[in-house]
Amino acid sequence: MSNFLAQFPWLENPIRILIYFISAMLVAFLLKVVTHWLLKLGRLAPNGRKPSLERQKTLHSLISSTINLTFLIIVIVASMGLFIDLNTLAWVMGLFTAALGFGARLVVGDYLSGLNFLFEDIFAVGEKIEISGVRPIEGVVETISLRTTMLRSSSGELYIVPNGEIRSVRNFSRGKFSIANITLKIMSADLGLARATLEAIREEAVTLLPNLIEPWKVTNLEGMIGQYTELTLIAKARFGKAAEMRPYLLALVQEQLLKVNIQLVS
Structure with missing residues (x-):
């Protein structure tokens, strides 16, 4: 290789840059594999601390984005070091960082927010x-990546949100829990009996x-x-089950009120 480079010295830096990129890709790939297996080990944790499958997918996506970005920056800096001496490189990087902080603050904010989602599990x-x-x-x-979050709406559109x-x-x-409240309209004359009937079956319900x-x-x-009054039953259903339970709740309440001759008013 050294003899070949001696014949074509202009190829030395491009070949080094290529080696940097290939090495970075290999190391990043190995780190992603290790991350994948470490996340799988989380399944062995006690039930109370075991991460959900969704949480594992989210962490894997964000960590992969972080690894890719980190090694891309390292390769770019190392490649620049082939053409610029260290003192000049440090000055250029300082200037670049200041310019990045001012001109690309929105992009930087996107990445920082992505890191926040990684640790906070929002x-x-x-x-x-x-x-x-x-x-x-x-x-x-x-x-979920470090910069964007993709949402699929109920009508099928894909939203890409920084x-x-x-x-x-x-x-x-x-x-x-989910709220499954229902409202009953009755004659005011039936208020006392309706309240007593509903209170009597609340435990059995x-x-x-x-x-x-x-x-x-x-x-x-x-x-x-007035002539009519409305009673509201504040009911707590298992999370996500409110809509499914509400018809059964309405049927039970109506059945119990009919037993004591109380008609609901439309």
Whole structure:
């Protein structure tokens, strides 16, 4: 190789740059493989601390982006060192960093936000979220990189959102319960009997409706009474099961009120 380079000295630097890039690609690939296996080891953790599959995908995506960006910067700096002496290179890098901080602050902000998502676990791949930035966007997270987050909307469009534009996140895929409130309109003369009937079956309803996680509470939100009045049942369902449980809840309540001759008013 040295004899070949001696004959073609102009090829020396391009070959070194090529070696830098190939070496960086190999090291980055090995680090990604190691990261993949380390994330798999997380499955051996106790149930309370075991990361979800979505969390593993998110971490793998963000760490891969970080590795690619880091080695790209290293290769570029090393390649520049072949043509510029160290003192000049340090000065150029300082100038470049200052220019980058001023001119590319939005891009830098995107990357810093991506790192924040990596450590804070705000949302993960596969979760349904709504993000507030320039305008609210709702969808399922498909990909998270250091710079952007990709959301698939319910109508099929793919939104690519810079991480730096995400100001707040509403996560529909995490929570302890969902609200399944229902409102009943009855004659005011039946108010006392209706309240007593609903209070009497609230404990039994938890057994009859598996998705109801605690006895409901009977309230009147408006605090008004006339010929008719409205009662609201504040019910907590298992997370994501409110819409599925509500028809069964309505049927149970109507059945119990009919037993004591209370008709619901339309």
